[in-house]
Amino acid sequence: MKTLCADLGGTRLKLAAVENGVVLENEVTPIDTNAGMERVLENLTVRCRAMMSRHAGEWKGLGVAFPGILDEAARHVIYCSGKYAGADKIDLPKWASESLGLEMKLINDARAAIIGEINYGSATGETDAVMLILGTGIGTAAVCQGKVYRGKHGMAGLLGGHFSIDFDNGRKCICGGTGCLEAYAGTWALKELAEDKSYDFQRLERDYLAGDEKAKMLFGIQAKALGAGAVSLIHAFDAETVIFSGGGSRFAALLEAAEAYVYEHVWTPWGKVKFIVAQHPEDSVVLGLHSLFVHHVC
Ligand SMILES: [Zn+2]
Structure with missing residues (x-):
């Protein structure tokens, strides 16, 4: 079972392909978080499509970690301390579905880290x-x-x-x-x-x-x-x-x-x-x- 995992950090975007708990590929690129969320998503769409094309088979979904306060159940950004401007106005599940054909889940980055350490680390x-x-x-x-x-x-x-x-x-x-x-x-x-x-x-x-x-x-x-x-x-x-x-x-x-x-x-x-x-x-x-x-x- 394969998933795409995107960690949107303070200065960099980490994108990984993970299959059954094993990281198949890991790509870290600098991003300008002041450029606004729409630009970040354009960048992320290109990178996700390229990574999906490099690993054959079915993809279960896209997980996104965000350094802010979120409504995780609604998969919506509430607040992100001045970075990723406009993130709170964007329908992220709709973007993931239309751009990548994937279900998207959203979680705070520290919360993702503790879950990762407990389940796999x-x-x-x-x-x-x-x-x-x-x-x-x-x-x-x-x-x-x-x-x-x-x-x-x-x-x-x-x-x-x-x-x-x-x-x-x-x-x-x-x-x-x-x-x-x-x-x-x-x-x-x-x-x-x-x-x-x-x-x-x-x-x-x-x-x-x-x-x-x-x-x-x-x-x-x-x-x-x-x-x-x-x-x-x-x-x-x-x-x-x-x-x-x-x-x-x-x-x-x-x-x-x-x-x-x-x-x-x-x-x-x-x-x-x-x-x-x-x-x-x-x-x-x-x-x-x-x-x-x-x-x-x-
Ligand atoms: Zn303080």
Whole structure:
């Protein structure tokens, strides 16, 4: 059973052909998200048709992951923080049906990632888990008792990056809030804290391991922020498992320090929280999209 899986990111479009949980082909191209959703769909139509022609056989559907707030049941974009202008005005299922002859399903990208890790990745079989995706921002999602948590407005579980962890002298966040987790732990915040635009998780890891004093200070802030954020997610969603993904999850010492903070501060009389690191974070979203046509955890 084959599906097309499109992950519309902040700066790039990832398109994959997936058959029975195996990624047959993966294509990543930069996209101008400021050009508007209609232009993005023109680009996506061409790429989908080309990929379908390269793999013979029947296609079950197209899964689309979007970095915003969605009505997933209605397959409609509600809000996407200034990018993909006009996405909320477009009938996406109609576009997919008319342009590609495919049924389309739509899901938030962090939610797709946790589903992909549970159905095909490093978190197989987990039923009560939260995910933190360490990137430009901190994306989160939650699965409770085997079901992805969505909530009345489709936002439940997604805003863990905007849990406030410092209300007194908290940093201003891009969401309008104060002291949010991602205002300390996202790479946009890391650049500000370092007063250096070249700073990211790789740079932090390199400088930290070399014993650089500024990197040690930033490491301490990030580890505590991620730990405090994870504690709040565990408490909010009664999670047994924390899954780390995204570029920052490759920094093992940072995750270990965050985990130590969690064990010191979390309240879980039922037992001990388990930590999992996504082994192939680059595939988790597309495998989650594939799951929408196959699995029950979605
Ligand atoms: Zn925020």
